[in-house]
Structures are given as structure tokens and as C-alpha cells.
Amino acid sequence: MIKTRLTEMFGIETPLVMGGMTGVGYAPLVAAVANAGALGFITAHHSQSAEELHAEIKRCKDLTDKPFGVNLTLLPSLNPIPYDEYRQAIIESGIKIVETAGRAPVDHLPAFKEAGVKVIHKCTSVRHSVSAVKYGCDVISIDGFECAGHPGEDDIGLIVLLPATVDAVAPVPVIASGGMADGRSLAAALALGADGVNMGTRFMATQECAIHDNVKRKIVENTERDTLLTNRTLRNTSRVARNAISEEVVKIQQDPTKTIDDVRHLVAGVRGRKNVLGEGDTDGGIWTVGQAQGLIHDIPTCKDMVAAIMRQAEDVLAKNAQRLGAPA
Numbered sequence: 001m002i003k004t005r006l007t008e009m010f011g012i013e014t015p016l017v018m019g020g021m022t023g024v025g026y027a028p029l030v031a032a033v034a035n036a037g038a039l040g041f042i043t044a045h046h047s048q049s050a051e052e053l054h055a056e057i058k059r060c061k062d063l064t065d066k067p068f069g070v071n072l073t074l075l076p077s078l079n080p081i082p083y084d085e086y087r088q089a090i091i092e093s094g095i096k097i098v099e100t101a102g103r104a105p106v107d108h109l110p111a112f113k114e115a116g117v118k119v120i121h122k123c124t125s126v127r128h129s130v131s132a133v134k135y136g137c138d139v140i141s142i143d144g145f146e147c148a149g150h151p152g153e154d155d156i157g158l159i160v161l162l163p164a165t166v167d168a169v170a171p172v173p174v175i176a177s178g179g180m181a182d183g184r185s186l187a188a189a190l191a192l193g194a195d196g197v198n199m200g201t202r203f204m205a206t207q208e209c210a211i212h213d214n215v216k217r218k219i220v221e222n223t224e225r226d227t228l229l230t231n232r233t234l235r236n237t238s239r240v241a242r243n244a245i246s247e248e249v250v251k252i253q254q255d256p257t258k259t260i261d262d263v264r265h266l267v268a269g270v271r272g273r274k275n276v277l278g279e280g281d282t283d284g285g286i287w288t289v290g291q292a293q294g295l296i297h298d299i300p301t302c303k304d305m306v307a308a309i310m311r312q313a314e315d316v317l318a319k320n321a322q323r324l325g326a327p328a
Contacts, residue, residue, distance in 0.1 A: 026056070222289070
């Protein structure tokens with residue numbers, strides 16, 4: 001058994017995390033992740049109100065008695081997002097683990113602290129990680145350049161970013177995110193000082209994930225080269241699946257004078273969720289996936305996947321200890 005500060009802090013069986021994902025982080029999958037011994041997060045943004053979030057948390061509690069959390073991504077929006085109401089619903093529901101992303105959760109931390117809620121903040125740079133710890137976040141989840149979604153603008157791979165972050169925020173625990181997909185990933189992250197790993201793309205390709213099977217099969221079929229970076233010229237870089245739509249966006253954005261209005265119809269999240277995740281047209285819109293898809297070759301249950309990752313990690317760690325400890 002691999003025990004870390006993460007497993008001890010949150011009372012989970014393994015140091016594996018499925019962070020919040022738009023279009024993916026619903027109660028049935030989060031409960032399956034929890035029942036497998038990992039830590040999953042409901043995506044608060046799926047709920048239109050505090051009442052809906054209350055109901056989603058209750059739905060998850062009806063499916064598992066294991067720990068799980070809620071993701072609160074703090075981003076600018078054209079339509080007001082009821083963050084204060086989400087926060088109150090989280091506290092009232094008895095959730096004790098929150099994952100935040102986007103801007104620092106400074107305005108939410110006092111209420112979370114008072115309620116005994118631990119906050120994991122997702123960052124893409126050392127400097128932002130240091131700031132998050134200064135504000136009072138309990139754990140840092142550091143996203144390397146390999147990650148799906150928003151890798152930041154520094155283009156630093158996880159093999160450098162992870163130990164640099166561990167050094168900068170010690171003794172605060174750090175979760176490795178970006179490119180994590182198997183037991184070797186976990187073993188490597190532990191060697192670099194992490195207390196756990198966050199996996200998004202890997203949990204998308206599971207039987208319990210409620211996205212179209214075409215998308216899961218595409219993740220298995222794709223290699224590590226089948227992602228593209230959009231919105232680089234807007235300094236809002238996103239790593240997404242390589243497909244007809246993302247290739248069109250990248251082509252348009254080769255002209256640095258183009259704005260978000262020139263691609264808005266192509267990159268709209270609702271289009272990707274409906275056409276791709278919902279209906280299975282993998283060329284029907286933008287959808288988020290990481291380079292870790294190059295390490296994914298099957299679509300198991302969460303239980304079987306978590307067990308396989310832990311077996312492989314323990315085997316890798318044992319074999320390396322034996323190999324490196326053998327006399328010359």
C-alpha cells in the first residue's frame with residue numbers, strides 16, 4: 001500500500017485524484033472514483049443554482065460513503081456565476097474537500113476555513129503556487145504543459161515544474177497534474193516529491209464516464225501527438241484534441257490580429273459538449289484532452305483502473321529499489 005500525506009489528509013485509499021472536469025464531473029462518475037479508492041470532484045459549474053448543487057452532492061452521497069469533493073473554477077464570465085451560493089451549498093452539504101482553479105480563492109477561503117474545508121488549488125506556475133499557499137490553500141495541484149485544458153503561458157513540462165513547485169511551497173503537499181495516466185506516472189511523481197497525481201484524460205476513458213463511447217475510443221486510438229494548442233495569441237492557451245475544428249481554429253489564429261470573436265462559434269463549450277461528448281461526433285466541436293492519451297490503451301471500470309495503476313506503481317517502485325540497491 002502506498003500512503004502519502006494526501007491519503008492521510010483526506011482519508012482516501014490511494015493517492016489518485018480526478019479533478020473537476022466540465023462535461024465529465026457528475027455524481028455517478030465521482031462516486032465510482034471514490035468507491036475505487038481515489039478522490040473525485042463534482043464540477044460545481046454543471047449546476048445552475050445552489051439547489052441544483054445540493055441535489056448533485058446528495059446524489060453522489062447516495063452512491064458512495066467514501067470521501068469526495070467539489071470543484072470551484074473561478075473564471076471571468078459573461079453571465080454571472082453564483083459562486084457565493086455554490087460555496088454555501090458546499091459547506092451546508094458537509095463537503096470537506098474543495099478544488100479551486102482559475103484565480104486565487106481569496107474571497108472564499110475564510111468561510112471554507114471556518115467550516116473545516118480543505119482547499120486544493122490548481123496552478124500552472126511556481127509563482128502562483130507560492131501565492132496560493134500564502135493565501136492559505138492547503139494543497140497545490142500543479143499542472144504541467146502536458147495537461148488538458150489550460151496549461152498557462154509558461155510552457156514548462158511537469159518533470160521540471162513539479163520538483164520546482166515542491167521545493168517552493170514545502171511543506172505543503174503537492175499533487176502532480178498533466179501527463180499522468182498509469183502506475184509509472186505515479187511512481188515518477190512520488191520520486192519528484194509529489195504526494196499524489198491528478199488524472200483527467202485517464203478517467204474520461206472509463207466505463208462509468210458519461211461521455212459518448214466514440215470519444216473514449218478516440219482517446220484510446222489517439223497518440224500523444226494528437227492534441228493542439230488553441231488561443232495562444234490571446235494568451236488563454238487551451239490544449240484540446242486535434243480534430244477538424246481545432247485545426248481550423250489554429251489556422252485562423254495564425255493571424256495575430258484575430259480576436260476571440262473570429263473563433264467564438266468554433267470554440268464554444270456548449271458546441272463541444274453537445275456534438276462531441278453528447279452525440280459522439282469527435283470532429284463536431286472543441287473537446288479537451290491531454291497528451292496522456294498516448295498512454296491510454298483501454299476503457300476499464302474505475303475500480304479496475306485504480307487497482308491496476310496501484311499494482312504497477314508498487315511494482316515499479318519495488319523493482320527500482322531492488323535494481324538501484326543491488327551491489328555493483
